[in-house]
Amino acid sequence: MATIRDVAKLACVSVATVSRVINKTGYVHADTRHKVEAAVKQLNYTPNEVARSLYKRKSRLIGLLLPDITNPYFPQLARGVEDEMQKNDFRIIFGNSDENHRKEQEYIQTFIQNNVVGVISSTNDPNSDTYSKLKIPVVFLDRTSTDSPSVYSDGREGGRIAAREMISRGSKRITVMQGPVHIRPAQDRFQGALEVLEENKISYNVIQTTSFSFAEAELWAKELFDKHLDTDGIIASNDIVATAVLHEAHRLGRRVPDDVQIIGFDDIPLSALLSPSLSTIHQPAYEMGRQAAGLLIKLIQEGFVEHRNIQFPVHFIERDTTRKVEHHG
Amino acid sequence: MATIRDVAKLACVSVATVSRVINKTGYVHADTRHKVEAAVKQLNYTPNEVARSLYKRKSRLIGLLLPDITNPYFPQLARGVEDEMQKNDFRIIFGNSDENHRKEQEYIQTFIQNNVVGVISSTNDPNSDTYSKLKIPVVFLDRTSTDSPSVYSDGREGGRIAAREMISRGSKRITVMQGPVHIRPAQDRFQGALEVLEENKISYNVIQTTSFSFAEAELWAKELFDKHLDTDGIIASNDIVATAVLHEAHRLGRRVPDDVQIIGFDDIPLSALLSPSLSTIHQPAYEMGRQAAGLLIKLIQEGFVEHRNIQFPVHFIERDTTRKVEHHG
Known part of the structure; x- marks a missing residue:
């Protein structure tokens, strides 16, 4: 592999001049620049990014x-x-x-x-x-x-939309899954949903979840139906949790969306391929x-x-x- | 932020000596090493990885x-x-x-x-x-x-297992989805499945697919049932395609697994959460x-x-x- 020294030698200039051309720093006469550029091309020289980043104090x-x-x-x-x-x-x-x-x-x-x-x-x-x-x-x-x-x-508006859609589609005993408390966007959604439910005086339950992991999503889903078997609308904290809820609803013989409606959050690619496909709040990730x-x-x-x-x-x-x-x- | 020069000054040694201690190259007297280490600690000095990689010609x-x-x-x-x-x-x-x-x-x-x-x-x-x-x-x-x-x-064995499971569970008109031809593991699976189907003289159809993308998976699924509505067993090229096939089967009112069985490949995390959950070939990704x-x-x-x-x-x-x-x- 060609080095900057090889380029300098071929172009009959100093290493510093080659460096000035490559890094576009300082004045170099046009003729000299052309000579250096030709040498770079001829030797197929690629500047070493690490050396450049030291020289220019900038990496890519x-x-x-x-x-x-x-x-x-x-x-x-x-x-x-x-x-x-x-x-x-x-x-x-x-x-x-x-x-x-x-x-x-x-x-x-x-x-x-x-x-x-x-x-x-x-x-x-x-x-x-x-x-x-x-x-x-x-x-x-x-x-x-x-x-x-x-x-x-806009997580808060997302939560508000989810709650409004649940209500306008007839759910009356809504369960809201509260995402992890340390994740701010999850809490924004949760608060947004609660605001609308309270504004509309709709009764609701809350299931607390502490992660977005696949393994735990199944546990939250089971807990949800254990505690609130009669719930008829579930606002999930994200699409993974919603998928687990859908799965559990099927397992329990509850018809979706006739007996219970589900809305997710995120709109991950697989959501459209679920059966039934998942209604959700789209974030343009x-x-x-x-x-x-x-x-x-x-x-x-x-x-x-x-x-x-x-x-x-x-x-x-x-x-x-x-x-x-x-x-x- | 402290530099190697600050460390050298505080320890009253040369920069080269500090460098030898940090990079564990060359001999340094134990007393000197202790002095350098104390100075590194006192100044909370972190070696610059780029400088080190140039010096040692190795990065991490x-x-x-x-x-x-x-x-x-x-x-x-x-x-x-x-x-x-x-x-x-x-x-x-x-x-x-x-x-x-x-x-x-x-x-x-x-x-x-x-x-x-x-x-x-x-x-x-x-x-x-x-x-x-x-x-x-x-x-x-x-x-x-x-x-x-x-x-x-072992993609080939994976294809063989999928075909054997399909046959032992009673499918007689099997459709094999051929993954992208330029992806070797996908072709290994495909060949493995075909080998077993031919060994057992089971009739099969092939649907060619050219990608693993979500958007196209839906198209392959539609094409599959358009061409082979009576198929009773589908070996999909991966779990995404299998998910799309499951979705389409539901849309057409075909019961899974009673009317048609589906086996995926990969065992992505969401597969367990589908409804019905997806039988598949597990790769330990x-x-x-x-x-x-x-x-x-x-x-x-x-x-x-x-x-x-x-x-x-x-x-x-x-x-x-x-x-x-x-x-x-």
């Missing part, structure tokens, strides 16, 4: 920290981030935090050690020292924060990832963005776990 | 290339790789190839530019120049290769990811592994899209 790496890529909601976010980064010639160092604070800190630290130029994080604690101490731009993704640059969807990447790139390149917070609207996806109504809104 | 970064993280099979693989790498203090630069050769090459090139010390790739073309030219270890994951270090599961990481780490650190190819067995997961039999095996 960013750090992406997600809670858990095996939750089907997060791959959509990750793809959005990656596609936008790839288009702009950035690369991603990736880690899962498992919502573990120590693991999160370790990842952030090694991101920095590898000279990332920015971080995108779906942390549960955007206000922690871990982030405020960083000297590089940070964008929070899928996390509500008004102080820091962040991209998220892929687009959220893209926008977070765009925001971070702007912060890296310009040091400034006009709109630091991007909140995406959510909307109801009517499928077959809710009953049809002729007019509603 | 590896490249991971997958086709598409939004296919629910791949996050399991990725988690296995990451958890093992994290335990061993390596970090991952991550990319999706979308099975696009140019994109794949670009990623591999930038991995190298960022001084990764190894690559794990789920490529469709393990024999391409892109890999044989690399001067760092490569492990192929979920890809069959006898020439290169690789970790995969997480464990495959872990083993690939272990193999790569060994190649990086020791330059040599005894077993270059790790093939995992697969097994049948009996759930509710297949009929019960009293004795079979």
